Amino acid sequence: MKAAVLHEANQPLVIEDVKVQKPGPREVLIRTSCAGLCHSDLHFMEGLYPHPLPAVLGHESAGIVEEVGSDVTYARKGDHVITCLSVFCGTCEQCTSGRPAICTGTDVRLPPGVSKRLTWDRGGPLHQFLNMSSFAEQMLVHENALVKIREDMPLDRAALIGCGVITGTGAVFNTARVAPGETVVVIGCGGIGMAAINGAAIAGAGRIIAVDTNAQKLALAQELGATDMVNAADGDPVAQVKELTKGQVHHAFEAVGSKRTAEQSFQMLGPAGTATIIGMIPFGTNIELHGFEFLRGEKRIQGSTMGSNRFRTDMPRLIDHYLKGRLHLDQWISARIKLAEINEGFANMKSGKVLRSVIMFDA
Ligand SMILES: NC(=O)c1ccc[n+]([C@@H]2O[C@H](COP(=O)([O-])OP(=O)(O)OC[C@H]3O[C@@H](n4cnc5c(N)ncnc54)[C@H](O)[C@@H]3O)[C@@H](O)[C@H]2O)c1
Ligand SMILES: [Zn+2]
Ligand SMILES: [Zn+2]
Incomplete structure (x- = not known):
């Protein structure tokens, strides 16, 4: 073969x-x-x-x-x-x-x-x-x-569920357990980040802020459910997000895989906020966080592997979301x-x- x-x-x-x-x-x-x-x-x-x-x-x-x-x-x-x-x-x-x-x-x-x-x-x-x-x-x-899976599910869209979609949506549903009305930021709008955005929309997040350096990705993020777009190439994304939310970010998802964006995801949180790291930060790289932030506002940071999945349960449900028009895999x-x-x-x-x-x- x-x-x-x-x-x-x-x-x-x-x-x-x-x-x-x-x-x-x-x-x-x-x-x-x-x-x-x-x-x-x-x-x-x-x-x-x-x-x-x-x-x-x-x-x-x-x-x-x-x-x-x-x-x-x-x-x-x-x-x-x-x-x-x-x-x-x-x-x-x-x-x-x-x-x-x-x-x-x-x-x-x-x-x-x-x-x-x-x-x-x-x-x-x-x-x-x-x-x-x-x-x-x-x-x-x-x-x-x-x-x-059910046989009426097209296999090209099913394939995406195998990593990108389960990882992004699972980070929202399973790892972070985003609640309806919460404010969510997703840094990096590639396959994984886009799934997190779509997942946050399904979960009923109040505000979904997409952050990327690529204007095309931000435009697509808006189609998939982002309510606000921040271009990190236009200036410090932490300051831009804080300005937009007045400091009320409940969840920030890092879906790029770099030290800087991982640190940004923590820095942009509001009180009691949680940063969820999805991206693969280069092996052997440490990230630096300001220690006092853990006390001031009880902020948290956590990792998410493959969306903390129970994939035999989660994947058929994602297919159902797709077939009902809530998960926009065609785009x-x-x-x-x-x-x-x-x-x-x-x-x-x-x-x-x-x-x-x-x-x-x-x-
Ligand atoms: N945790 C897991 O189990 C798991 C599973 C799959 C993928 N991943 C990781 O998730 C990350 C994203 O994967 P992907 O396939 O979506 O990648 P991708 O290349 O499709 O998307 C990355 C996005 O990040 C954007 N970006 C780059 N620099 C940026 C910056 N400074 N600020 C904001 N946005 C920036 C890019 O423009 C792009 O849209 C990778 O590190 C990948 O290895 C992790
Ligand atoms: Zn993957
Ligand atoms: Zn086991």
């Missing part, structure tokens, strides 16, 4: 012929239909996060089950599924206390470099990325890395591309030309 391989950081992905193993007892082989390009893949491509290489990247996908292992009970051939990198064991302390997105079970999730699911003729290892590797015509994953997809166009897709992400590019494997 064809797959996009990262051989070295800061080098283009190369389309290679690779092989995938037969499913083990609890594994499922999926024919990839669609895979979205997420900025997390780009962070690894740029060497900002470590991963054993060569590897097949990609982690936002939907497809159709082709074959299941002998002990698989959840899925069968022909099922339409969304994949999720939040593979859960179901028995560890995090899973059994309602936090499967930070499962610590070791049987279901292999550490980077350990999986032998992908091979190739040239010899030497070919690593699976996040137990998934979606930039390939087929994926071999644990059965607890997928959710079955998310700026480009439908072929696997061979993947490097151009990432270049367009970097230059801010697109919100999400989706690889259509059958195209």
Whole structure:
């Protein structure tokens, strides 16, 4: 099968012929239909996060089950599924206390470099990325890395739910639990931030302030539910947000992945406000906060992994929101591309030309 391989950081992905193993007892082989390009893949491509290489990247996908292992009970051939990198064991302390997105079970999730699911003729290892590797015509994953979905859901929009949409909406619904009427700020209006904005609108937030440096993204944010737009290129976004809200920000979401924007998300909070960090701040980077702010106003800061999801419950609900017209996934997809166009897709992400590019494997 064809797959996009990262051989070295800061080098283009190369389309290679690779092989995938037969499913083990609890594994499922999926024919990839669609895979979205997420900025997390780009962070690894740029060497900002470590991963054993060569590897097949990609982690936002939907497809159709082709074959299941002998002990698989959840899925069968022909099922339409969304994949999720939040593979859960179901028995560890995090899973059994309602936090499967930070499962610590070791049987279901292999550490980077350990999986032998992908091979190739040239010899030497070919690593699976996040137990998934979606930039390939087929994926071999644990059965607890997928959710079955209704067949009338278009698979390109379903793929987006696999990372961007669950991450942004889940940060709002599950991690921060935004209440109706609250004032929300979202810094970074890419795939993740846009999902947080749309999620905040569904949650009934009173004011939703979108912050970005890209005017096009801000215009789209307004279509998806933002009530106020702040262009960070026009001056200090903290001062602009404070001016707009008179200091009453209940929630700020960081969806860029930088030290500066993470610090800004905390600085713009009002009393009892909470900053939720979604972006992948470069590995090894510390952020600095003014200590007194924790006392003055009891401000909080927290992380959100994959929207603190319970994806088997959350994803079908997101599909329902889409089909009822509340989740505007049609506007998310700026480009439908072929696997061979993947490097151009990432270049367009970097230059801010697109919100999400989706690889259509059958195209
Ligand atoms: N926590 C998780 O589980 C999780 C999951 C998926 C992605 N992420 C991370 O979320 C972040 C966003 O991902 P994405 O796919 O939406 O990226 P993206 O590239 O689509 O969007 C990033 C947005 O940030 C904007 N931006 C850049 N600098 C800015 C600044 N100084 N101020 C305001 N806006 C700025 C860009 O214009 C762009 O619109 C990445 O760091 C990604 O790795 C985290
Ligand atoms: Zn992602
Ligand atoms: Zn677990």
